[in-house]
Structures are given as C-alpha cells and as structure tokens.
Amino acid sequence: MDKLTMAMELGDNENTTETRMLAYLEDAKAAIIRRLDPLGVVGVTDVPDRYAMLQVKLAARYSFRAGGEGEISHAENGVNRSWGSVNDEDLLREIMPYAKVM
C-alpha cells in the first residue's frame, strides 16, 4: 500500500483531499530529512524505508490539526482539543540522525 493511501486511511480523510494529504506527506518528508541530516552534509534526499510509517503518521497528524497549526489547544463551539506539542517532537525523536566525520 502506498503512503498516500495509508495516510488517507489513518488521517482525517473526510476533511482532507488527496492533494492536501500529498502536501502533508511532503511536509513530513522535509521534517524527517531535517532531523536525519540536520546540517545537510550527508546528502539525504528521501525518507528511508524504516521511517516510511513515521512519515505517514506525521502526515495524518498534520491532517488532524488542520486549522489549528501552531496551537497546543483549541476551543471552539463547545469542543476543546489539546495537543502535547506544536512540533511533533514525540514522533521526531524516534529518528537517529546520520553523522559523518568531517
């Protein structure tokens, strides 16, 4: 199953279009690459297979939070939601950055 299909299943697919989910997947990919290769010296350009599901989970989470980006809590019309973090550090800390001897 491809990442888009999985993200649409796991994410908020009632409110999310495939185009938007693709954008979230790209955003998640950029976040993972930034964490994997923070200085850009190793030259990582794609998400390794072992982090594929992490990318899907991040995209699903972005989709759930659409409209509340950057917030850790949101109250609206009697519905209150709160999130643990703004930057999804709990998921990103699973990534072990690559290193290279300079």
Next chain:
Amino acid sequence: MRSLNRNEQTIYYALYTGDTEKTDATLYTGEIVPSYATPVAIRASVSAARGTSDIDLFGVNVSYNKTIIVDDLACPIDEHSRLWIGRTPTDAYGADVPHNYEVVMVAKSLNHITYAVQQVDFALPPVVSG
C-alpha cells in the same frame, strides 16, 4: 482564528431573495410567498444541542438551539436564511427536502461569525420503498 477542519461538517443554506405576490389568473390573491435561492453547501462547526426545555401549563415549551461558527467573515447567511443540518436539500430521488433549521441571531466578531439556530419542525417526506 481559523476553524479546526476536524470540527467542521457540511451544512446547506438558502438565502432569502424576496417576496412574490401570488396571482390567480393575473389577479393578485393577497397571498405573499417568500422565495429562496438554491441551497448552497458550506462547511461549518456546528455545536451539539444547546438550549432549554420548560414544562408549561399548556405543555412543554422547547427552545432548542445549536450554534454554528463560520470563520469566513464574508459568509452571507443572515436571519432570513434557511438551513439544512444533518440532511440534504434534495433526497436520493431528486425531490426537495424541507429545511430543518432557521437562523435566530447572527453575532459577528473580528474573527468569526456565530449563528444561533433553531430547529423547525418540518417532517421529512415519506420514504418511497420499492
């Protein structure tokens, strides 16, 4: 403020377009019929049921409201609009379905518009089986 996508659902509204005087063979009957535009879909945050129900001498007086929040300040819904919440303006056979909510009050703020809506009791048309 943006509305959280996850809190939104699709509702339909029809704007009031004016009154038309009913005629019978070119003669005015004195009856005035309000006209409404074609229903339009919009995504909005609809609250759970709010309101009060009072037992009165002559029965139960129910004032049953929901509130709707729209983050688009250009939303044209006003006190004369009709709403379809939890139902669509046309059924599976293409027949018109009566609206089930009306706007009681509009509260516009800098960030969003809140609509207080009241349920109106129009029965759904009978389901044709077979």
